[in-house]
Amino acid sequence: MTDYAVGQRWLSETETELGLGIVVNIDYRLVTLFYPACEEERTYAKTNAPLSRMVFGPGDTIENQDGDSFTVESLSVQQELYLYQVRDEDGSERIIPESQLGYRVSLTAVADRLFSKQLDSSSWFNLRVAALYAQAETENSPVLGLRGPRVDLIGHQLWIAHDVGTRKAPRVLLADEVGLGKTIEAGLILHQQWLTERARRILIVVPPALVHQWFVEMVRRFNLHFSIFDHERLAALQPQESIKDMMARLIAEEAGAAPAEADNPFSTEQLILISTDFLAECDLQQLIDAQWDLLIVDEAHHLAWSPDAPSEEYQRVAKLADAAEGLLLLTATPEQLGLESHFARLQLLDPARFHDLDAFRAEQAAYREVADVAGAMIDQPVWDTALRNKLAALLPDEALDETRRDALLAALLDRSGTGRVLYRNTRKNISGFPQRQLQPVPLAVPPQYAGEETDLFPERGFSDDRWCAEDPRVTWLADFLRRERSRKVLIICAHKETAIDLHAWCGYKLGMNVAVFHEDMDLISRDRAAAYFADFEDGAQALICSEIGSEGRNFQFAHDLVLMDLPRHPDLLEQRIGRLDRIGQKQDIQIHVPYFSDHAQAVMFHWYHDGMGAFSRTNPAGSQILAATGAALEQALAAPADSARRDALVADTAATMDTLLGQLESGRDRLLELGSHDPNGSAQLIAALAAADAHTPHDFMERVFERFGVEVEEHSEHADILRPGAHMLAPFPGLPEEGVTVTTDRSTALSRDDMLFLTWEHPMVTGAIELVLGEDRGKAATALLRNPKVKAGTLLVELIYSLRCSAPRALQVERFLPTTVMRSLLDAQGRDLGGSISHDGLSKQCQKMDKGLSRKVVESQQTLLTQLLAQDQKRMQALAQDTLDQAREKMETELSREQQRLRQLQQRNADISDADIAAYNVERQALTAALAETRCHLAAVRVIVAGG
Template sequence: MSEDSVHTYVAGQRWLSETELEQGLGLLTQVEGRMLTVLFPATGEIRHYASQQAPLARYRLLPDDRGQHADGWFFRVTEVENRGGILHYIGQREDTQETTSLPEAQLAAQVATQHPLTRILAGKTDRLDMYRLRQQAQRHLQRWQQSSVAGLLGARAQLLPHQLYIAHTVADRYQPRVLLADEVGLGKTIEAGLILQRRLLSGRSQRVAIIVPDSLCHQWLIELKRRFALAFSLFDQERCEQTVEEHDNVFSAEQLVVVPQSLLQSERWQTQLAAADFDLLIVDEAHRIAPKTAHFAQLQQLCTAIPSVLLLTATPEQAGLDGHFARLQLLDPDRFHSLEQFIAEQQSYQQLTPLAEVLARVGADKLLDRLLDHYGTGRLMFRNSRAHVGGFPERQCHPVALDADDGEAFATKASWLKQLLSAHKAEKFILICHSSAQVQELYDFLRIQHGIHAAVFHEGMSLLERDRAAEFFASPEDGCPILLCSEIGSEGRNFQFAHHLVLFDLPTHPDLLEQRIGRLDRLGQAETVQIHVPYLTDSRDAYLYQWYEAMQAFRAPNAVGAMLYDEFHEQLQAFLTGDYHDELGFAEVLDATAERAEQLREQIKQGRDRLQELNAYRPQQADAILAAIAADERQQQLTEFMHDFWNRFGLDYDEFNAESGWLRPTEHMRIQLPGLPDDGLTVTFSRDYALANEQVEFLSWDHPQVQHALELLSTDSFGSTSVALIQNRALPAGAWFIELSYTSQLTTAPELVAHEFYPQQAIRILLDSQGRDLTARVQAAAFDKQLQFVDKKQARALLQQLRQNIQQHIHTAWQPAEAQQQVLLDQAEQLLEQRMASAQQRMRELKQRNPAVRQSEIDALQARHQQLRAALAKPMLQLDSVRIVVNSPA
């Protein structure tokens, strides 16, 4: 593509319109006197121009260029002949390898109008600052793609080592199938979100379904958006019925969906969910789906159909060891096929604990790795304890024995509650009881009889009503002093800004009691958790309180509660129902419970749970992840880049304070940013500020708005062409240079994550007007500092003079660009061979010691290795941007 030094217009020539580049390649159909008629076949438009002032640029292919015939096939030019002003291209067809010859009139009308060469020859240029912004984006994108913690940078959450270790370990696996089973309050939801975000951003996952209890659907949607800037869609019964007419499979309508557990009870929707080609399934509160039920069988079908599965449960053995085994079977039925064998294996692992403790203490990580490799569930289950992680508050229990007749039980306890609130007017309380009816009765008592405002939270309310109640309670300015919850108040909600918990009644299962207390006793709780337990003497709750106290359930997290329940619930039942009042017999139950609890805690301390802890959290490796995040956050660089981006693309940023500001669109906005409402939003680049101000959007390199900016400046035409002046007295006036930026990348399936080895590379070539390569002699940064802005009119005039030479220089630059690319490819190949060989060797050795390693994981590593090796042999090199620099000494 070039322009003849002297215009000779001949019908049949191909020209580009400088003012309407989007019209494609024009065909000169008529030359009559001083008037030209040009047809643009791509749009069917016809334009008439005066020949002396026609805004047209001649289109010409050079030898080695790739052209396209109007019929769609491509050819490689070997020779160009000018026959009476019409260019004839001789070359080789790519499909048949035959030699072909065609006049330029037969070229396809669709040309790459956004290609920098096309834009340069048509006189389309961008401002110098936009060109610089594009170069910055290329560098930032490359660094982000190479980051070992990409996808872990953007969570609005504390950077907790145990969560980051699990997320980093699981997210990078081929089709991970794991049980996240940290104790209550350790942040399994955050772990799942981190894994999810890293897999989505890396390309390892594209379609995700999250199954949660119905009462937690809305909270999951909010948490995904608020903490991870992930927009999921809720597919409940109503949404499915609305969508069924538009899609054969309703779940094909969205990539990211949240599904209530109750929907699985419908065979129709469950079948469609299993057939919807999701590649990642997350199941919250997995212990609530009991084995040997139709609901469990439906979940089993989903786990079989979807390759990657995360099961979340804080109580992995709540339904007994057989229930725990059944959930492990969901993940790997081939490995876990015999409950008896599984139990025997678990018992045998206790003898490994002393050695593992020593290796952990002296920091012998490699030896510890090999030892823990023998542990059967080590790759499938991650379970941290509070004692191992640390940083949790203390608990204090305040039992209150009340005397009253049976008919006065509620009034007595309610009156006590009113006195408690009156004694702590400046503090917030959460009350949990069994039924929604009792919640309403308490609400009426406090509001009507005593004028005390309360928020209510129970299963009879809609999700929106529950969220409003939680918000009303949380508000420090005009909120209420107490939140009254039915049992669902102990599920999934975190209220650690309060530290008073009232257990108006007591549940019969220790794990449910632990879930209640865990709403306040969590990471982030700054105060001692005060647990208030009112009970009537000689009542059901009086017996339960003493039994729970015997196992120390109020003092610290109760890991042995489920096992104690299995052993003692039948003996306890007689006292709870009033069928047995032998206090001596009850004292024996309490003594036996206390003794057995101590035995079980000692077994856990000495046995397999300690191995789980060592496997689920390696401090040294977690510290390395934290250090990588600190290095790659680059908050100042991100702030400067996004401010420049907003300025160039028509968005206003009004600073509120040093940490935040109001970002809003204007009438001059060039593009739409994801998640930016018409009235704008408050944003911050500070994680600490975002944690303290949840209404503020936290921007990181992982955030969709930042990713959108990087993608826009890497794939669209913004900043791809520019003209600048240099004032250098040592150079002759009019001397000019062409700076070319190429991108090199691999074209592979997203799940191969090729950018870990070969991110999108930027290759720079600098030529002078004679075509000499100055790239190595003139550094980019030093050269850029000397350049000055050129207005569009002057830039167009300069380009008109240099069109023919520009195309020839771009042609010349291709060879040194390929040479630079080959150096990068050789480096990437070395890295690939080194890492993949090590990974495959590690997995082969691991499989010899641990049957939980699937052969499919090893096969996938080998396949990925071969596919990436093949991709490195066929890189895609593209011209990304062009800058013309002309010397104009003052």
């Protein structure tokens, strides 16, 4: 029986939240404790009271009842009470009896929980260890920031994201051709910057029509929830000033008081999405004052600029870009609008570097020579003398050998530097695209449209869907859908009224399974329509879209596109086809074009098909062709029966197309293409991501769900349904009340937008890891070892350590000191058996130990356990110091090498500034300070006793 004395301090093992209790009464069978923290008493049977005596040793910090802190120097016992010899912050010494100790106690340290007998089961210990290893593995991943997004593993996108996303405050122009995934590239860069905390305040500016597309893409693909700011949002954020407050303010201002500064509404959120229209009208200074780490501007070619008259939109973006740390500009037409426009985009990235248009023209001419050399290096299997002479002039210190082709190209790219600010991939240098196959459907003009031969959209003359009954395009469409019931068909019309009428006619009057998608639908309704179309089991056969259907949604799973009419602008046609003709499309695309012969629709069809070949290939020169032939097009549309006029238009368009394509090809920058995509590097990234995908968080999350009361129901082979359980004590990270369907399989996630894609980078998974590690449960545990080969009564102690630098994530200290989990398995003699017995192997032989027995084991072995822990922690600190020394050496070597490389390149490449080089000194100082503060700490301990 334990000896109790009035005044002693004890801790309840079952109710630690009560704090330290003080013994106030003792009789033959019972002991009574008062807990000052909650002013409650508890009475326990002396024979089995769940109490632990709180004893503090030299070096521990204690508090008295006044809340003053002291450091324990030594302790002694007098009349069954401990007396603590302590020292305060000023160095003064005094004695504090345990009866005068404060009642607050925080048992977060592993040793404290062990010796106060706050013991958990092996299951909690194992879960904690799994969370530690998961955290380390995630932070040490070579593809950090790339494995979490819901994207296909496409080489050029991953390469750009990796090359740019790891930079500090990147400022680049993403200019891939339409359909190559600039939005995904920007999202991948953004996700890496956010995950590594290089960027915490991010602003995205896009055209109004793309606001919801970006919002949805950021949530679904990258798990980033942006706040859309518009005038209504600003009005809601403005505090309502009462008449009394307004009068007081006006009187104060009349008396000469400075106006009170209003709170900046743009500082209320970290991730903000706005339209270009809103940017043109909002308080620009407030937006600038909000201080952005990263600014993203989509469709940047719409920002009109000339040397003498830059547009208001351009100037606003320029001021915002100048204040932001990082900047991503997205455009599919970097040079097609002219060299001046291209210069204007680059000037937004670096006004000091691109300050003079004439100098830029001269520089581009010089780069052209280097680009031609790069192209010749690739095209010539054996280099001729002329090429070798040019290479010798550009690379005087390199050995010129065809076997070193890749190394020489890398050196050329490095020294020219075009890839530092501009990335441009085209379909010509990226494989993986399907063929476009045109299926024209010429039809006779119906009587109901007589006299409307010049109207591209004659159905708009009807106020309801009556036109569908006699329109041969609708008849053909209905026959086509009946004939091809197994195929998914995307149908696009220019106007929402046409789409609504078609949906009503085909769905309600013909009984077909079709969905509709137009601009008057809210975001949720559009999502449902798109998801219904994407469902191959019970979903719609066809989706009928207005022109908005060619913006913001990708339907690569469909292979048939029906164009019920043709837009007047080539870029809109390219956008329509681009909904299916994108990276990831697995089959050739069938483009069905029903049109009326001897009608304006026929003029548009032949202008696109015979003049531009727009249905069979991408059209990078559409805007220039429209500008050159627009007047002749209007004349031909006004007289569709004039075949000679139409033929002349087509011939003129074809000639213009050939000329423009020739100019684009002659201006093709092979050097830029090489810098925009490294096939070998992207192959390594894909391999690393494929390997990461094989190690999913499924098993770990199942254990977490079980421990925290989340209900799991199997949905399908690769998916589960999660719901809050009846015994869940607190909300689970990322789990809505109505539940959610999740998958850890990438292919399933890519085909099912309605499921969460759980990776080690998903907020639900990282939140689960933080939840486990934030708990004290699992820090100290006991277990019974069942192994006939181990003598009964054998004591083992398993200790888990974590070596982790607490530096700001933006420093990315894990490049040099990855979070490291270290393990020891000690026997009673202090020998480490961890090298021969793994944690998983040991855990499979461990069983739950009775709680009463657990307390007795720890209490009886406390002296030995204290000794083992002290000795092992000293050993681990020495090992950790070796690791820290290696990290410092690696950091110095890599930063010095990169700094020296930039100094050498700066002599040839004006892109590299003194600030780029000096930034490494600041980074070095911050990393050195962070590493100096890093310590190895004990994260968990398990006491194991072999059973009989």
